[in-house]
Amino acid sequence: MKKIRIGTVGLGRLGRRHAENIAFRLPSAELTAVCSIIPAEVDAVQQEWGIPYGYNDFAEMLKNQDLDAISICSSSTEHCRQIAQALEAGFHVFSEKPLGIGMEEVLSARQIVEKYPGQIFQLGFMRRFDPSYVYAKRKIEAGYIGKPVLIRCYGIDPVSAIDGAIAFAAKSGGLFLDMAIHDFDLSRWLLAAEAKSVYAVGACFEYKEFAKYGDVDNGAAMLQFQNGAMGLFYAGRMCAHGYHVETEVIGTRGSLRIGTVPYKNLVTLANENGVTNECVGGFLERFETAYLNEMEHFVNCILTDKKPGVGVIDGVQSTAMAYAATESFHTGKVVYLD
């Protein structure tokens, strides 16, 4: 069986998980090279997992003729440049979200991706590969809730991760681009509609450190879509009970909800403190299956020469929504998308 040989850049919080999935959980893939500007990360992965090639310079990795594809899990500020370099060097490319952190750069990334139609490009909107979201999408398409009229999305990171969020703030692009972008993409996918206008608000309610980057710890946005559907979005960084990702779609004949309570598992504990359920602690736990499924999809698309379900247009459109929300938050005005 042919194996797709992948070189991955970025071995941080998520990059290491993707690398691990490629190395050990995908029979059709092989983790052939790893790259990070932090030498200790590269050394650790090479030694622990026996990976043949290690680099601290991305351009050097791209010279490796043993590779078929590149997986980009570096900081968001690096994505567009590395996508262009990898495509120009002839590789298939998976890139983590966001596509980029500026409208200009995401539009140029779109041009580059479209210039190389023979190479697979997939963007890391993994929620589209989560079994519950896939099930919900099928139910909507099959007409179980009638015509969708409103989507409500909550994306709240655990307060236990607040130090990391503050450290990451300079390179994240802000709350709407870093966090709400997943929900913006989901809304386009679940409603099968593009956004028309947005009004956003937010503030630093507890963690003033975000203000230095023009960012907030809690934000909300109200959107209208081109087909008239409505959207309510809330993103926050201070969830006390765990990692809370919740989505509701209300239709003309019913509604559905995903993740209303972010249960860790099916265990309900009863004791002198009452009855409790533990919650998922973070994105790696909640979307464990989705991260694996999306990488499997990428590898299968290469093997069968099929266009991935999530592409560069999804990156451009969701970035435009996030930018419009950020602009609305800064100006206090409704922003209309082109």
Ligand SMILES: NC(=O)c1ccc[n+]([C@@H]2O[C@H](COP(=O)([O-])OP(=O)(O)OC[C@H]3O[C@@H](n4cnc5c(N)ncnc54)[C@H](O)[C@@H]3O)[C@@H](O)[C@H]2O)c1
């Ligand atoms: N899809 C999701 O659910 C999800 C979740 C978390 C993070 N992300 C995205 O994944 C990306 C990485 O996030 P993270 O939390 O793992 O970040 P991180 O800061 O933990 O890790 C970043 C990694 O990239 C490496 N790196 C940065 N610039 C580089 C360069 N020029 N060349 C080589 N290596 C470089 C760093 O050395 C580090 O290994 C971000 O774009 C983030 O938005 C997506």
